[in-house]
Amino acid sequence: MTELTEVKNKSRKALKMKNKEKIFIGVIILVSVIIALFLSPLASKQPDGLERAAQDFGFAEKAGNFFNINFIMADYVFPGIKSSYWQTAISGFFGVLVILVLFAVIFGIIFLLGKYKKGKSSPVSDDNNDIFKYKKH
Secondary structure (H helix, E strand, O other): HHHHHHHHHHHHHHHHHHHHHHHHHHHHHHHHHHHHHHHHOOOHOOOHHHHHHHHHHOOOOOOOOOOOOOOOHHOOOOOOOOHHHHHHHHHHHHHHHHHHHHHHHHHHHHHHHHHHHHHHHOHHHHHOOOOOOOOOO
């Protein structure tokens, strides 16, 4: 096998791995959405540990909206929907959606910065150092 053929085979394997990774990420997103829509409404209606401690020690009433912002889904209640099951389900879905968008933005920034940094200082751009040019033996 020539060196060029080996490089082509390795790049094909790398592309297949990337496709497997894409499928894996898609499955994780799908599972997250399913959990948010169908399992989040089954969570306990009792307060969590921090909220319970605030109630027990009497400072829960003092809690307020520090920034004076009207939140769309305060207490996991989505306005305009009558069913508490679907209010919680849709709130969970939007929670997953927000996390996915934040992840995509952060990943995109890191990817672009890496690409920019790589393009700025890469010795590969020099014709003499190009790793994709092979001499025939």
